[in-house]
Amino acid sequence: MRASELSLVALLLGAQAKQNAFTNLEGDDADSILGPDKDGKYWIYGTGISAGFVPYGASISNFLINDKHGIERDIVTGFDNATYYTLDKQHAHFGGVPGRYANRIRNSTFEIDGVEYNILPNDNPTDGYPDGVDTLHGGPNGWDWRNFTVVAHTNNSITFSIFDPDGEQGFPGDVVSYITYTLNGMNWDFTMVALPTTKKTPVMLTSHAYWNLDGFANTETNLALNHTVHAPYSTDRIGVDSILIPTGEILANEEGSVNDFWSAPKQVGADFESENILGNCGEGCIGYDNCYTVTRDEGNLLNWRESGYVLRLHSAWSGIRLDVYSDQEAVQLYSCNFQDGTTPLKKTQGLIDEPDFPRTIPKYGCVVVEVQEWIDGINHPEWGREEKQFFEPGGRPYVLQGSYRFSVDEDE
Numbered sequence: 001m002r003a004s005e006l007s008l009v010a011l012l013l014g015a016q017a018k019q020n021a022f023t024n025l026e027g028d029d030a031d032s033i034l035g036p037d038k039d040g041k042y043w044i045y046g047t048g049i050s051a052g053f054v055p056y057g058a059s060i061s062n063f064l065i066n067d068k069h070g071i072e073r074d075i076v077t078g079f080d081n082a083t084y085y086t087l088d089k090q091h092a093h094f095g096g097v098p099g100r101y102a103n104r105i106r107n108s109t110f111e112i113d114g115v116e117y118n119i120l121p122n123d124n125p126t127d128g129y130p131d132g133v134d135t136l137h138g139g140p141n142g143w144d145w146r147n148f149t150v151v152a153h154t155n156n157s158i159t160f161s162i163f164d165p166d167g168e169q170g171f172p173g174d175v176v177s178y179i180t181y182t183l184n185g186m187n188w189d190f191t192m193v194a195l196p197t198t199k200k201t202p203v204m205l206t207s208h209a210y211w212n213l214d215g216f217a218n219t220e221t222n223l224a225l226n227h228t229v230h231a232p233y234s235t236d237r238i239g240v241d242s243i244l245i246p247t248g249e250i251l252a253n254e255e256g257s258v259n260d261f262w263s264a265p266k267q268v269g270a271d272f273e274s275e276n277i278l279g280n281c282g283e284g285c286i287g288y289d290n291c292y293t294v295t296r297d298e299g300n301l302l303n304w305r306e307s308g309y310v311l312r313l314h315s316a317w318s319g320i321r322l323d324v325y326s327d328q329e330a331v332q333l334y335s336c337n338f339q340d341g342t343t344p345l346k347k348t349q350g351l352i353d354e355p356d357f358p359r360t361i362p363k364y365g366c367v368v369v370e371v372q373e374w375i376d377g378i379n380h381p382e383w384g385r386e387e388k389q390f391f392e393p394g395g396r397p398y399v400l401q402g403s404y405r406f407s408v409d410e411d412e
């Protein structure tokens, strides 16, 4: 590890420790909410925003913000209590951190220095391969199936850690990781660090928050298809086959095509009548589950905090706008194609006073925006992503930084 990188990690972890020490000083007289509430959730506070988290998957469970009418909305999917995260059978990766390698790994295999590793499959089962033919989000016991440890919690910040041992899910070597979420003003900032300590291994993380910027309370539609997306740097996408495994091709998002979210803001559902949307998210699938590359020059990449959002998500109904900033070079957009209307809303969502209003998450009821590395880059050396996806003891740490920045339209 170079000195500069070492100091980055020290800085990230040190800053956290300092913040924690500061809070502890105040801890005695603050009527402390620094710990889980009765539902097992840990809360942090910004300016006009607050967020709840659970150790399971280091997941965000609630994100509260007032809409343009001043009504509080909870705009992420999740469950009412921490216990239910471990009981839920569908496991839609609500709000968690998939790891140690997010998204899909072709054939559940990869190679490091001439050695082939076979990891546990859990995606696209067939008769011959009942467990699946590829690995999604780190395997059947990936990070977002496990309880992280809360190592620090202040009024505006929480840090989770996980130790992922050698051989777990078939991955080589021990990995220790720290996930820090902080609310600063109207921003939700996050830093994810992972360090392999014994062997070279792939690492790729992301935040898997599901958004419905109307808090599922939109009386015109409970879908998210009227949310607008703008991804100005995403002129290309990673080509995938019928089961969403990258083929190696990088495809242009032609202007005016269903995958054009770069030339101008566009509603998620705007092209759902187009014949080209069928199969866009896998065989027979209508919608989005696509990895768009984020093409910025080196200066804009290094200066990611100032050089503009990677993706903007906005709902005119609530007036809530989310600008996603990140140092990552890809962003996956998923339009909740696999939701089937069986998952209940939280008590903080929907319209409690109207018994006939739907209280489940419908298909296309949410949007997931995952900032990450180029998916399955470990199986595509031709892309040259090795340095950003393989990590070894004594080398650079894995670092992901991002910022979800919120604003709200003026009420007309």
Ligand SMILES: *[C@@H]1O[C@H](CO)[C@@H](O)[C@H](O)[C@H]1NC(C)=O
Binding pocket: 030, 031, 032, 033, 034, 045, 046, 155
């Ligand atoms: C945390 O911040 C919230 C919102 O600003 C405030 O109401 C609360 O008193 C703070 N709690 C502590 C323990 O400082």
Ligand SMILES: *[C@@H]1O[C@H](CO)[C@@H](O)[C@H](O)[C@H]1NC(C)=O
Binding pocket: 079, 080, 081, 084, 344, 346
């Ligand atoms: C926990 O949340 C689940 C899902 O929302 C709900 O069915 C259950 O009743 C809750 N349990 C408690 C003890 O609140």
Ligand SMILES: *[C@@H]1O[C@H](CO)[C@@H](O)[C@H](O)[C@H]1NC(C)=O
Binding pocket: 040, 055, 056, 082, 083, 086, 147
């Ligand atoms: C994870 O945390 C949940 C909620 O606190 C708890 O119900 C569950 O037993 C924990 N699971 C493990 C494996 O510790």
Ligand SMILES: *[C@@H]1O[C@H](CO)[C@@H](O)[C@H](O)[C@H]1NC(C)=O
Binding pocket: 107, 109, 118
């Ligand atoms: C898939 O992985 C297995 C090892 O698990 C290997 O034998 C097989 O050749 C691989 N298939 C492809 C198409 O890469």
Ligand SMILES: *[C@@H]1O[C@H](CO)[C@@H](O)[C@H](O)[C@H]1NC(C)=O
Binding pocket: 225, 226, 267, 269, 270, 272
């Ligand atoms: C909402 O989306 C639907 C389907 O994409 C479209 O027909 C309709 O015009 C949109 N409504 C608004 C208010 O933008």
